[in-house]
Amino acid sequence: MRLADKVALVTGAASGIGEASARTYAREGAKVVVADVNAEGGERVAEEIRRANGAAEFVHVDVLDTGSIERMIAFAIEKYGRLDILHNNAQVTSGGRIGDLTLDAWRRGIEGGLTSYWYASKLAVEQFLKQGGGTILNTASVSGLAGDFGLGTYNPTKAAVVNMSRVFAIEYARKNIRCNALCPGPIGTPPLAAMAERAPTVIDPIKEAIPTGRLGTPQEMANVALFLVSDEASFVTGAAYVADGGLYAHSGMPSLTGITAGGW
Ligand SMILES: NC(=O)c1ccc[n+]([C@@H]2O[C@H](COP(=O)([O-])OP(=O)(O)OC[C@H]3O[C@@H](n4cnc5c(N)ncnc54)[C@H](O)[C@@H]3O)[C@@H](O)[C@H]2O)c1
Incomplete structure (x- = not known):
């Protein structure tokens, strides 16, 4: 088992x-703390993990509340005696055209999408330093590497998460901490x-824009996440690891195949 004896x-x-x-x-093999603002869903996931002979506990967290983040980290350490893996992943964002956002919407998006990741990481690092190491994985997005239309605070926060991950990585690399x-x-x-429900025609163009022609699955992301938090990735730190079916590999130009054959 790739995460035996780890607390995540x-x-x-x-x-x-x-x-x-x-x-x-x-x-x-990890003992997992399932943290979410959705208590019913979080309890269900933890319960299903236990029923499959895994170890898991649910803790309620609202990542918009710093006290709640403090209690979440303390819960993990109290429950399992240590913390090896922090995976910041909760999604809070404010959508819309960037110039139309209110100041309150902007601040909420930054608080939920960036400050929450930073604060949980800072607290986790305090514990990692006591233990002699640990690893952080931040779910960012290809939307942190390029711009999108209509996603409000999403692109700015995801870009900041990518670069914040690099800074945690370099500042703690000699302390056996990866990020x-x-x-x-x-x-x-x-x-x-939810987007598709509001606008049913939006999904096909999204699939079309992805070279593989389909959406990814949560399990495909979990497979990459597992590698990044495991000791197999022991020399991987500060990386922005893209898993997107080739979306970001494309410049956005329409296909010129068939037009350029024979020279241009
Ligand atoms: N789905 C995609 O296409 C996609 C693409 C790139 C990046 N991401 C990122 O992946 C991560 C997970 O997204 P997902 O698509 O699995 O979404 P999801 O909605 O399935 O899961 C997000 C979870 O965050 C929880 N959450 C929301 N507000 C919270 C709060 N205030 N405090 C604590 N928890 C809160 C929700 O209850 C939910 O369980 C996000 O960071 C998202 O930005 C998703």
């Missing part, structure tokens, strides 16, 4: 990528389903 805390673990990651870490960012492309999880 995953935020936003009641759904989507966080849920798949929590289940995967547990299957690989990486996972950059998924569009994944079939509830936020995308």
